[in-house]
Amino acid sequence: AKVEALLRGEEDFYEKIFADLKLPHRPVRWEPDRPAAAAGPGDRYAEIAKEAAVLQLINAYRVRGHLIADLDPLGGEPHYHPELDPASYGLTIWDLDREFLTGSLAEAIGETQPKPIATLREILETLRQTYCGKIGCEYMNIQHPEQKRWLQQRMEPEANNWPLDPAKRTWALQRLILAEEFEHFLHSRFVGQKRFSLEGSETAIVILDEILERAAADGAKEVVIGMAHRGRLNVLANVIGKPYEQIFSEFEGDPDPASAQGSGDVKYHLGATGVHKTRTGAEIAVSVAPNPSHLEAVDPVVEGIVRPKQDRLGDKERKRVIPVLVHGDAAFAGQGVVAETLNLSQLEGYHTGGTVHVIINNQIGFTTSPEEARSSPYSTDVARTVQAPIFHVNGDDPEAAMRAVQVAFDYRQRFNKDVVIDMFCYRRHGHNEADDPSYTQPLLYRKIENHPSVAELYAQRLAAEGLVSEQEAARLRAQIRQRLSEAYEAVQRRSTQFPAEELAPVPLEEMA
Numbered sequence: 001a002k003v004e005a006l007l008r009g010e011e012d013f014y015e016k017i018f019a020d021l022k023l024p025h026r027p028v029r030w031e032p033d034r035p036a037a038a039a040g041p042g043d044r045y046a047e048i049a050k051e052a053a054v055l056q057l058i059n060a061y062r063v064r065g066h067l068i069a070d071l072d073p074l075g076g077e078p079h080y081h082p083e084l085d086p087a088s089y090g091l092t093i094w095d096l097d098r099e100f101l102t103g104s105l106a107e108a109i110g111e112t113q114p115k116p117i118a119t120l121r122e123i124l125e126t127l128r129q130t131y132c133g134k135i136g137c138e139y140m141n142i143q144h145p146e147q148k149r150w151l152q153q154r155m156e157p158e159a160n161n162w163p164l165d166p167a168k169r170t171w172a173l174q175r176l177i178l179a180e181e182f183e184h185f186l187h188s189r190f191v192g193q194k195r196f197s198l199e200g201s202e203t204a205i206v207i208l209d210e211i212l213e214r215a216a217a218d219g220a221k222e223v224v225i226g227m228a229h230r231g232r233l234n235v236l237a238n239v240i241g242k243p244y245e246q247i248f249s250e251f252e253g254d255p256d257p258a259s260a261q262g263s264g265d266v267k268y269h270l271g272a273t274g275v276h277k278t279r280t281g282a283e284i285a286v287s288v289a290p291n292p293s294h295l296e297a298v299d300p301v302v303e304g305i306v307r308p309k310q311d312r313l314g315d316k317e318r319k320r321v322i323p324v325l326v327h328g329d330a331a332f333a334g335q336g337v338v339a340e341t342l343n344l345s346q347l348e349g350y351h352t353g354g355t356v357h358v359i360i361n362n363q364i365g366f367t368t369s370p371e372e373a374r375s376s377p378y379s380t381d382v383a384r385t386v387q388a389p390i391f392h393v394n395g396d397d398p399e400a401a402m403r404a405v406q407v408a409f410d411y412r413q414r415f416n417k418d419v420v421i422d423m424f425c426y427r428r429h430g431h432n433e434a435d436d437p438s439y440t441q442p443l444l445y446r447k448i449e450n451h452p453s454v455a456e457l458y459a460q461r462l463a464a465e466g467l468v469s470e471q472e473a474a475r476l477r478a479q480i481r482q483r484l485s486e487a488y489e490a491v492q493r494r495s496t497q498f499p500a501e502e503l504a505p506v507p508l509e510e511m512a
Contacts, residue, residue, distance in 0.1 A: 023078060053089035054100040054120060058127065060084055062152070063140045065131025066392055067377075071424040072363070073396035073454075074447050084132075086120070096121045104149075108156035129159035134400035136392040141384055147415055151389060154407050164399055170468055171279045172206050172398045174476060176455040179205040179234050181480040186233070189488060190251045192434060198231030199428035201360045202454050203395045204326070205231075207421060208239050209279070210405040211324060211356055216282040218413055220322050222309065223276075225288045226302035227326035228295050229269075230360055232288070235326075240288055241274040244487035252491060269293070295331040299341040306352045318353020318416055326358045329379035329422075330365025342386050345418050354412040357383065357420040361395075362427040367440040380422045388418040395425030396454050426451070 060083045067081050082088045086095070099117045106114035108126050131137065137160075139151050179202040186195050198204060208225070215223055227235065236242040250270075271290035275283050289305060291298045306323040313320050332338055344350040359380060365373050376382075380390045389411060391404040401423060408419040426448050430437040438445045462468040 050091070050095065051101055053091055054123065055103050057086060057089055058103060058105050058123065061127035061131050065127065066136030066138055069132045069136030069392060070134055071136060071392050071394050073394055073424065074426055074451060086124070091120065104152065105156065107153065126156065126159060129161065130156050133160060134394040134397040135160045135404050138384070138390040142387045142389065150414065151407070151411065160403060162403065164402065166467055168279065168402070169399065169462065172402065173455070173458050173462055173468055173473065175205050175209055175238070176202050176398060176458055177473065177476055178238055178480055180453055180455045181477060181484065182234055182237060185481070185484040187433070193251060194432040194434060195233055196229035196231070196432055197429050198234040200448070201231060201362055201395055201423065201425035203398045203401050203423060203425065204358065204360055205234060205238055206398045207358055207401050207405055207423065208235065210402045211409060212276050212284055212286060213278040213280065214406065214409040215322050216278050216284040218319065220284060221320045222285040222287070223322050223324055224302055224306050225286065225324045225326065226291070226298040227288065228291060228328060228331065230328055236272050236288060239276060240272045240286055241276065242272045244484060245491050248488050248491045296327065296335040296337045299325055299337055303341060303344065303350065303352050303355070307350065310352065318351065319413060323352050323355045324358065325355055326360060328365070329359055329361040329363065330368065330373055332359055333374045333376065333379040333382065334365070339382050339385070342383060342418065345386055353416045355418045356409060356412060357418060359420065359422040361422050361424050363424065364427060364441065366431045367437070378422065380420050383418065383420045386418055388420050390420040390422060392422045392424065395423045396457055398454065398458055
């Protein structure tokens, strides 16, 4: 009798299981079949009401699905939202295998052709996979039906989980290991020096790689990046191609050999220009603008660099030079210059064809948690003012990040509007390497200390699928460490010369 009572859901049996599994849903209750509230008597009205309820539920997932998406790599508490609960619409367990009209979701459910009728179970599965997985998308506030429909047609048919080329997946692992080993090397060789590590958010390198690959494939000539301190050295080395020797020399206190006395600036403020070679062998000019300590001050500067380059190239479609801004979550929400720059984005005199915004959302600002730092649910909510689609993504899933970039970048190219990729991650160390965060965030950093890196997690995933063996991943790590050690030893011998032309800006005429 006790077992039967529990199976019926008494004593909150299923609720406790859902809570232990951290599922963002409530269990479907075992209850008598009942019609939805009807506008009038008779079965016909009850049937119509349930059809309307299912269409309401479809719309609710498109609007609110991101609220229960699996975004936090550290596994925060699951969120429940009543508008995403079928019970809120009078739908019961008996309705799961009944068929309903699918409306505009028909193309997503049908494998070879639109499926205008499907079971509620199929409808819920499609919606939850699309909007509540490792990607959560905010876009239903956009007022243009064409743009919303375009996004739905990109995301829903394959539930934001379309297959990726095995070569691209292998490349992503290589880039993650490279980013991680670079940080580990700096941490061990330059103990106590500030570098504003990328550890915990290495997927940002994969995101930037994917942006550059997408841009080069679409015929862009240059990408101009603006970013603050976090991960800047990693981007300079592994995206721009700044020589390791030069970076290590700056850690040793030597001035920039390309100048008489050096710039006098700290190494994580410096800009650089180079040519990035993509995975497919294409080349694209890429630069990182110099940056002050004032967070986000570089945003309008980057737009001011990009616009005249576009104008001089006669780039009326704004596709040959593309701005990319990399932000921290606290600064994106807290600095007024972000809203001011967004406000310029669609004005004719300042329009650059849409900026790709990448948020390194490590869910903390110095020592302040999000709930104590802002009144909005997300750090990205300011971008809703310009109706930019916002793609929230779990930073421990590099494949989800690449898919988010593909949709976001293509939207930018199609509609010439800003897009936002909000990568949820964490900060392995303190605000800088001299800061011990365990004093101010002891529980959080106990969790971070025991959390494997994204490179480790992804290597395990690819090894389990037989794509990259553990031995191959270990061999790659060894090769990267060897290259870093050789660069360091060269600097120690003071035998390396750094030609000024290595980091010279790409002449505009060469981009035409």
